[in-house]
Every structure is written in structure tokens, then in C-alpha cells.
Amino acid sequence: MTSSTPSSVAPNPEGQASYNPTDVERKWQERWAASGLNSPDLRRAERAYYQLMMFPYPSAEGLHIGNVFAFTGNDIHGRFERLKGHTVFEPIGFDAFGIHSENYALKVGVHPMQLIPRNIENFRRQLRRVGLMTDWTHELSTTDPAYYKWTQWIFLQLLKRGLAYKKRAAVNWCPECKTVVANEQVINGECERHPGVKVEQRFLEQWFFRITAYAQRLLEDLDWIDWSESTKTAQRNWIGRSEGAEIVFEIGERREEKGETTSGKEVPSGRGGSSRLSPLSSPLSVFTTRPDTIFGATYLVLAPEHPLVPEVTTRERRAEVRAYADRAGKQDLVSRKVTEREKTGVFTGAYARNPATGTDIPIWVADYVLMEYGTGAIMAVPGHDERDFAFATAFGLPIVRVVAGEGQDANTPLAEAYVGDGRLVNSGQFDALGVEEGKQAIVSWLAERGAAKPVVNYRLHDWCISRQRYWGPPIPIIYCDACGAQPVPEQDLPVQLPFIEDFRPDDTGVSPLARHEEWYRVPCPKCGQMARRETDVSDTFLDSAWYFLRYPSTELDDRPFDAEITRRWLPVDSYIGGNEHAVLHLLYTRFITMVLHDMGLLDFEEPFKTFRAHGLIIHDGAKMSKSRGNVVNPDMYINQWGADAFRTYLMFLGPFEEGGDFRDRGISGVKRFLDRLWASVGEAELPERSEEPDPAVMRKLHQTIKKVGDDIGRLSYNTAIAAMMEYMNVLRAGERTARRAEVEPLVQLVSPFAPHIAEELWEQMGHEDSIFTSRWPEYDQGLVAAETIELVVQVNGKVRARIPLPADVGQEEAVAAAASDPAVAKFVTGTPKKVIFVPGRLVNIVV
RNA sequence: GCGAGAGUGGCGGAAUCGGUAGACGCGCUGGACUUAGGAUCCAGUGGGGAAACCCGUGGGGGUUCGAGUCCCCCCUUUCGCACCA
Numbered sequence: 007m008t009s010s011t012p013s014s015v016a017p018n019p020e021g022q023a024s025y026n027p028t029d030v031e032r033k034w035q036e037r038w039a040a041s042g043l044n045s046p047d048l049r050r051a052e053r054a055y056y057q058l059m060m061f062p063y064p065s066a067e068g069l070h071i072g073n074v075f076a077f078t079g080n081d082i083h084g085r086f087e088r089l090k091g092h093t094v095f096e097p098i099g100f101d102a103f104g105i106h107s108e109n110y111a112l113k114v115g116v117h118p119m120q121l122i123p124r125n126i127e128n129f130r131r132q133l134r135r136v137g138l139m140t141d142w143t144h145e146l147s148t149t150d151p152a153y154y155k156w157t158q159w160i161f162l163q164l165l166k167r168g169l170a171y172k173k174r175a176a177v178n179w180c181p182e183c184k185t186v187v188a189n190e191q192v193i194n195g196e197c198e199r200h201p202g203v204k205v206e207q208r209f210l211e212q213w214f215f216r217i218t219a220y221a222q223r224l225l226e227d228l229d230w231i232d233w234s235e236s237t238k239t240a241q242r243n244w245i246g247r248s249e250g251a252e253i254v255f256e257i258g259e260r261r262e263e264k265g266e267t268t269s270g271k272e273v274p275s276g277r278g279g280s281s282r283l284s285p286l287s288s289p290l291s292v293f294t295t296r297p298d299t300i301f302g303a304t305y306l307v308l309a310p311e312h313p314l315v316p317e318v319t320t321r322e323r324r325a326e327v328r329a330y331a332d333r334a335g336k337q338d339l340v341s342r343k344v345t346e347r348e349k350t351g352v353f354t355g356a357y358a359r360n361p362a363t364g365t366d367i368p369i370w371v372a373d374y375v376l377m378e379y380g381t382g383a384i385m386a387v388p389g390h391d392e393r394d395f396a397f398a399t400a401f402g403l404p405i406v407r408v409v410a411g412e413g414q415d416a417n418t419p420l421a422e423a424y425v426g427d428g429r430l431v432n433s434g435q436f437d438a439l440g441v442e443e444g445k446q447a448i449v450s451w452l453a454e455r456g457a458a459k460p461v462v463n464y465r466l467h468d469w470c471i472s473r474q475r476y477w478g479p480p481i482p483i484i485y486c487d488a489c490g491a492q493p494v495p496e497q498d499l500p501v502q503l504p505f506i507e508d509f510r511p512d513d514t515g516v517s518p519l520a521r522h523e524e525w526y527r528v529p530c531p532k533c534g535q536m537a538r539r540e541t542d543v544s545d546t547f548l549d550s551a552w553y554f555l556r557y558p559s560t561e562l563d564d565r566p567f568d569a570e571i572t573r574r575w576l577p578v579d580s581y582i583g584g585n586e587h588a589v590l591h592l593l594y595t596r597f598i599t600m601v602l603h604d605m606g607l608l609d610f611e612e613p614f615k616t617f618r619a620h621g622l623i624i625h626d627g628a629k630m631s632k633s634r635g636n637v638v639n640p641d642m643y644i645n646q647w648g649a650d651a652f653r654t655y656l657m658f659l660g661p662f663e664e665g666g667d668f669r670d671r672g673i674s675g676v677k678r679f680l681d682r683l684w685a686s687v688g689e690a691e692l693p694e695r696s697e698e699p700d701p702a703v704m705r706k707l708h709q710t711i712k713k714v715g716d717d718i719g720r721l722s723y724n725t726a727i728a729a730m731m732e733y734m735n736v737l738r739a740g741e742r743t744a745r746r747a748e749v750e751p752l753v754q755l756v757s758p759f760a761p762h763i764a765e766e767l768w769e770q771m772g773h774e775d776s777i778f779t780s781r782w783p784e785y786d787q788g789l790v791a792a793e794t795i796e797l798v799v800q801v802n803g804k805v806r807a808r809i810p811l812p813a814d815v816g817q818e819e820a821v822a823a824a825a826s827d828p829a830v831a832k833f834v835t836g837t838p839k840k841v842i843f844v845p846g847r848l849v850n851i852v853v
Numbered sequence: 854g855c856g857a858g859a860g861u862g863g864c865g866g867a868a869u870c871g872g873u874a875g876a877c878g879c880g881c882u883g884g885a886c887u888u889a890g891g892a893u894c895c896a897g898u899g900g901g902g903a904a905a906c907c908c909g910u911g912g913g914g915g916u917u918c919g920a921g922u923c924c925c926c927c928c929u930u931u932c933g934c935a936c937c938a
Contacts, residue, residue, distance in 0.1 A: 243856060666865065
């Protein structure tokens with residue numbers, strides 16, 4: 007046992023001015039590891055508390071200061087909960103699959119199977135130095151076959167439940183990278199890594215998860231889960247629920263050209279019965295959130311990819327429409343959606359009958375309508391939609407006002423789209439209704455004739471999980487000519503990712519695994535005929551969607567997670583991470599949890615009881631970046647100042663949930679504080695100093711205990727540290743030296759922030775067990791309340807005096823004391839008009 | 854454009870319920886100790902003014918006995934999302 011080995015740490019008599027963090031920190035890190043202090047017995051633990059931090063991607067650059075900041079904030083909360091009596095589980099792992107690692111491996115020419123273990127080892131070394139309360143016996147990596155076996159298993163469960171399906175979908179294709187690139191990697195239509203190279207659109211067969219089936223539940227639970235409000239808002243926006251209606255339009259070719267509606271500014275009469283439509287296709291459905299404006303719908307627009315486009319287009323217009331659709335199809339997916347782009351489009355030659363007005367309105371094809379939202383078709387109301395207005399203006403289509411706002415009427419000209427509230431006009435029997443009443447009335451009116459129904463739409467799309475890449479878990483599917491797509495039997499999992507030298511993607515649009523026949527040729531699990539494995543791998547976000555379930559059960563290889571352990575430890579009590587994952591990771595995790603819940607494998611459907619987003623660290627007022635040369639290397643600071651000072655400074659430089667500015671000079675103040683703590687304990691331990699504590703100091707101590715505890719609870723670490731510093735200033739005011747009873751609880755308060763020095767001082771004070779097996783000090787409510795106050799005296803709201811008085815002074819007494827103060831009396835002439843008394847705080851005399 | 858934040862001394866930041874603006878720290882000034890100081894300790898430190906006092910939380914209005922905090926308008930800025938009908 008380490009306690010019997012001679013300590014390399016110098017003793018602390020005479021209150022040495024400073025201590026050597028290197029020795030202290032090494033000593034305690036070794037001791038924690040040897041004693042298993044941070045590895046709770048997960049099967050038996052009482053008062054279980056799961057303290058989770060988003061696991062890092064193990065980059066080659068090593069631990070980023072942002073990681074240290076986040077991990078430290080997480081650790082402080084975990085250590086605090088432990089001192090409050092919980093058994094805390096604080097695991098760690100590595101999110102090591104994905105395009106990030108793969109691209110880096112390609113760049114340096116090292117195989118990811120060699121690179122990743124190296125990076126992870128470096129991360130481990132750096133993380134250990136930070137002094138986290140990590141349970142290293144439950145470490146995991148998403149690249150471990152023992153882990154991704156269960157990632158593949160989850161895929162199969164979704165498949166079984168009809169929540170995984172395959173379809174052709176558009177992707178961004180960089181001809182230079184010879185691979186699919188994410189939307190985020192497309193800049194101005196060009197590849198991020200190949201400026202000047204236009205990204206193209208390609209269509210590939212891809213696997214999807216039906217997350218949209220859970221859209222409503224994902225939205226509703228946001229009302230009760232205890233998460234950062236900013237994160238919940240981001241999720242609500244991402245899910246993007248809109249209520250509206252689907253409206254059906256009869257479509258056809260025009261036979262008679264009376265009552266022209268496509269030229270001039272004339273208002274459609276609403277009685278356009280003179281023309282006749284000969285049907286070209288089945289009726290067309292559009293989605294709108296503004297059914298109230300249907301009397302102003304003067305044309306229809308289809309997305310270029312809409313399946314009815316060929317049917318709808320008349321023979322004369324066919325060539326032009328096809329050319330337009332082809333051009334739109336080639337464009338990359340990002341620049342297609344730039345708002346400022348000029349509107350383009352082409353007339354199909356066909357017309358639709360407006361079910362409200364009976365008028366025939368032209369059908370256009372334009373790329374400002376997106377196939378992936380709603381029905382891929384819209385009714386255009388240029389009078390009340392900015393995009394439709396711009397389009398109608400560009401192509402000379404009629405613009406009709408059907409909503410009149412304050413001070414407007416049916417004839418007020420429209421210089422731009424009016425999107426505000428108001429009353430319906432030019433809308434037949436619905437005139438004078440408000441916008442909201444109008445929506446309801448018009449939808450029910452149309453619904454009677456089968457022309458409309460209320461519909462809810464979501465912006466959320468199904469989750470595409472296919473990646474035509476190498477560095478991920480192979481999707482466990484086998485394609486057989488006879489039997490079709492077959493799931494890999496569960497007992498055959500994992501489908502191991504093979505080691506291949508040529509993991510670089512090429513321009514075939516399929517994964518590098520598709521070049522390895524020896525790997526993908528396998529017998530069909532159903533009929534035994536030779537068949538072919540799926541060569542795509544799954545998205546990294548699937549790896550990270552369930553890792554928190556695995557941590558407590560890492561030693562099991564026959565199931566993803568143990569039911570009993572899971573009941574004891576989950577859902578996660580406290581989850582902390584960056585807001586860059588506000589939507590994707592955090593939404594996918596919730597989705598997978600709900601699915602597992604519906605399968606009866608989990609008794610909760612929300613994975614994280616509380617989630618708090620931490621802030622970002624900048625350096626000397628600027629974002630850290632390699633090109634700026636201001637990237638902070640944690641090793642350097644830990645070498646120079648010690649992990650304790652580094653941790654404490656990171657938590658001191660700003661509010662944890664907002665981040666802050668790292669300035670090198672700032673650390674010295676925190677280091678000085680720890681040195682003063684060290685000196686105080688040394689002095690207090692001298693025999694001649696073990697006097698009775700000072701009651702005034704004890705009062706301050708109890709106030710500090712309360713404040714620090716409250717602050718840690720709401721992650722207000724910077725103010726907790728400030729409070730401890732303030733107490734230190736009282737403790738050592740003037741030439742004063744601290745007494746033992748005054749300083750011992752302070753060591754406990756400091757321990758979540760600076761665990762090593764706290765352990766060392768705790769030991770010096772004669773304790774044999776770790777400080778983290780002790781209990782957080784209780785504060786005395788009677789001492790917390792101030793005995794005397796400085797009553798603020800205002801005259802007309804201006805501070806004129808501060809008078810020391812007992813805290814419980816009554817109004818009469820307080821006012822009398824105030825009035826007799828010369829500085830106050832000077833401003834009070836005659837009888838006051840009014841006197842405000844706030845007990846324990848102030849008196850305001852109004853004259 | 855839409856959504857969510859932020860704007861307070863020379864700097865990082867406090868002010869939890871509408872009640873002392875500037876806690877705590879950095880930096881700076883002066884002093885003590887010292888062969889020495891980039892160590893330690895003590896005192897001071899929003900601006901103006903000799904003082905009494907006056908002014909001060911991005912700008913302008915308002916509510917209130919009282920506003921950094923609440924309401925309206927505007928400016929700047931960070932981060933998301935971006936033709937979602």
C-alpha cells in the first residue's frame with residue numbers, strides 16, 4: 007500500500023510559502039489508482055449518481071484546453087456529489103471512429119488502426135494528469151469490436167422494428183476527394199478541401215433511420231426534461247413543427263384560353279368557369295401553413311425533382327422543363343439553398359384549378375421549392391410570402407392582396423409581400439375574418455369537398471446513417487440475389503472491420519471495402535448462396551448515440567448492457583457537454599433511447615435527467631486556432647503551475663456555462679491562493695497555534711460553506727472560487743494566522759477544484775482516509791445570517807449614509823437612526839413624503 | 854433573413870427576488886522586508902473634484918420611492934439555422 011512508502015513530498019512545517027505541485031500530484035494520482043478509490047462497485051452501490059461528460063474524439067493533437075475545461079467542470083460536480091454522500095460513477099471513453107480520424111490518417115499516411123491507439127494512449131496520459139475522478143476500469147472506445155458489435159446490434163433492432171430502411175438519396179460529391187462530403191464541407195458550391203472544385207450532386211442508395219416517426223415525442227419531452235434552455239430551443243427549431251394543411255389541386259391542360267390569368271395584374275374573378283381543364287395527371291397536393299391566403303394563390307410551383315413534373319409538363323414545354331430540372335439536379339445541395347439567389351424557374355404549360363376561386367392558375371417548376379419538405383409542391387401566394395413575391399415579380403405573375411393589416415384595405419397596393427396579421431379581403435365569404443379564424447374556416451370549407459385536410463409537418467428529416475467510407479462499423483447487412491437484403495444473424499456479430507492497406511476512397515462512390523472481395527463475399531445467411539456484404543459503414547453519431555448505456559456494463563460480452571445495473575445507474579444524473587452537439591448527437595441519443603425503451607429494454611425514454619452546456623474558451627481575447635498560433639497546450643501549463651492551479655484557474659476565468667478568456671497571467675492569482683492555503687494549514691498545525699477559533703471568522707466560514715455549495719450546485723464555479731478567496735482574505739487578514747477549525751473545512755471546500763493539494767493537506771492534518779471519503783461540511787444556519795448589517799440610507803433614491811445596525815432592526819428604529827445621521831439630515835428638510843423600509847437592507851426617504 | 858445569447862473599470866469578470874454597481878482575480882501605484890526580486894507581506898486603485906459633492910453598467914425613451922436588472926425603439930457583437938412554404 008502506498009501509505010507505507012516514504013513520501014517524496016516535503017513536509018509542511020512553518021507554513022512554507024509555496025509547495026511543489028509536481029510531487030504532490032504524482033503521489034496522489036498513484037494512490038488513487040492503487041486504491042481503486044474512483045471505481046465504485048456498480049452492482050452494490052447505494053445512492054448511485056452517474057456523472058457523465060461527452061466523450062472526446064482522440065485527435066492527434068492531443069487534449070485540447072476546451073476538453074480540460076469541460077472535463078474539469080464535470081469532475082468538480084462529480085466530486086461534490088460524492089462529498090454529499092453519493093456513490094459517483096464518472097467514466098471516460100473515446101469516440102474514435104469517423105471521418106475526422108480517417109481524414110487525418112489519410113493526410114499523414116498512417117493507418118487509423120495504428121494511429122488511433124497511439125492517440126488514445128496520449129489522451130489517457132494527459133487526462134490522468136488533470137486529476138479527474140475517472141473510473142478507468144470502465145473505459146471504452148467506439149472502435150473496439152466489443153463495442154461496435156452492439157452498435158451493429160442496435161442497427162438490427164431498428165431494422166426489425168421497421169425503423170431502418172434503404173432509399174436513394176442525393177449526396178454531395180467532390181470529384182477531387184472522390185467521395186461524399188457533408189453539407190458543412192461545401193463552401194460556395196466548392197469543396198472545403200479543394201477550392202475551385204465544384205461539388206456535384208449524386209444519387210446513392212443509403213440506409214436511413216426513421217427518426218421522423220418520433221418527431222412529436224422528441225418535441226413533447228422537451229417540455230419537462232431539465233436541460234439548458236438554449237439546447238432545448240435549438241432542438242425545437244431543428245424538429246421544426248409547423249401546423250397547416252394539405253390542399254388538393256386538379257391539374258390539366260387548358261383547352262380554351264378565355265379569362266386569361268397569366269398576364270397582366272387582373273384579379274382572378276373567383277368564377278373562372280369559362281375554361282376547361284383536360285386532366286394530365288392525378289391531382290396534386292401542396293402543403294401550406296397559410297390556407298387562409300388561398301384566394302391569393304395565383305400559381306403553383308413544383309420542385310424540379312417532383313415525380314409529377316414529367317406528367318404535368320405539356321409537350322411543347324417538355325424540352326425546356328427537362329433542361330431546367332437537369333441543371334437544378336446537378337447543383338450541389340448547399341448553394342441550391344442560398345436565400346439571396348435570384349429566383350429561377352420555368353412554366354410547365356399546365357394549369358391547376360384553385361379550389362377556392364375556381365380559377366385556373368399556371369404551374370411552374372422552380373428550385374426554390376424543395377422536394378424534401380412538405381409535398382415538394384406549393385401554392386404560391388405572392389401577396390403574402392416574400393419568396394413567392396420575388397418569383398412573381400421576376401416572371402410577371404399576378405399578385406393579389408388577401409390580407410389587410412392595420413390601415414390597409416383590399417385595394418392597398420403591395421410593394422412587398424405583407425406577412426403580418428390582419429383581416430381577410432378579396433376572399434369571398436371569408437372576408438373580414440382574422441388570419442387565424444380564416445385558416446380554420448377555409449380548411450373546413452375545403453375539407454367538406456375533400457380538397458383539404460389539416461396536416462402537421464416537421465423540418466426534421468430521417469437520419470441518413472450510411473457512409474461510403476472505411477473508418478466505421480460495417481453495416482450488418484448481406485445482399486443475396488435470391489433473398490434480397492438480409493440482416494447478419496445476431497450471433498455472427500460483430501462484422502469486423504478488416505485491416506486494409508488501401509483505405510483511401512476512390513471515385514466509384516462506394517466504400518473502399520467494396521474493393522475487397524475476400525471480405526464482402528459471404529454466403530447468404532438464409533439460403534447459403536454466395537452473397538455480398540453491405541460495404542458502407544455507419545455514421546459516427548450512431549456510435550455515440552448509446553455509449554452512456556455501455557459504460558456501466560463494459561465487462562459484459564453477451565449483451566449491450568445489463569438490465570439490473572442499468573436500473574440502478576440510469577438515466578444519467580448529470581450530463582455535461584458542448585452546445586455544438588445541441589441538435590445532432592443529443593437528438594439522436596434521445597431517439598435511440600426511445601426506441602430501446604419501446605422495445606422494453608429500458609424503463610426510461612429520456613437518457614439524461616439534466617444536461618448543461620458548457621461554454622467555450624478563447625485565448626487572449628481570440629478564438630484558438632493553429633494559424634493564429636494561440637492554441638493552449640495543457641501539458642505546458644500543468645508542468646509550470648500544476649494541475650490543481652490549472653484546473654482552478656480554468657474554472658475561475660469565467661462562468662462555466664459561458665466560457666471565458668484564458669490569459670496566461672491570470673493563473674498566478676489562483677496559484678497564490680493555493681500557496682496561501684498550503685501555508686495556512688502549515689501554520690495551523692503548529693502546536694502553539696491550536697487556539698480557539700475566532701467567532702467572526704467562523705461566521706464567515708459558515709457563510710462560505712453555504713455559498714460554495716450553492717454555487718457548485720448550479721455550476722457557478724467562478725463565484726465559488728471567489729468566495730473561497732474572500733474567506734482566505736479574512737482568514738489571513740493583516741498578520742493573522744489561521745486556526746485549525748477555521749482552515750480544515752476550507753480544505754474540503756477546495757477539494758473538488760484542487761483535489762491533489764486537498765488530499766495532501768488533509769493527510770497533513772492527520773486524516774488517514776481520502777478526503778473524498780469525508781462528508782461535505784454542514785453550515786450552521788444561525789451563523790450564516792449576518793448579525794449586524796450596514797443599513798443603506800437613501801434620500802430620493804440616492805445613497806447618503808451607511809449605518810451599522812443589528813440585522814433584525816425594525817423600521818422605526820432604523821428610520822430614527824437614519825434621520826439622526828448628519829449626512830442624511832442635510833438632505834431631509836421638513837417632513838418626508840414617504841419612507842420605504844426594506845428590512846435588513848435599506849431605508850429610502852422621499853422628500 | 855430567422856432563432857438564441859452578450860454588451861459593466863486598463864483587463865477577466867461579480868451583483869441569485871427591482872434595493873450599497875464594480876465582489877474575486879489580473880494589472881497598476883505606493884510602502885515593508887531584502888545583496889537581489891518576475892518571491893512574500895501591507896495599503897490604495899471606476900471617472901471628475903481640494904472638498905462638499907457630481908457623473909457613471911452600448912445609445913435613446915419609459916415604468917418605479919428606487920433600474921445593470923422590467924417595458925419600447927435603436928446600435929454593436931458572438932453562436933446556431935439558413936428558400937422549410
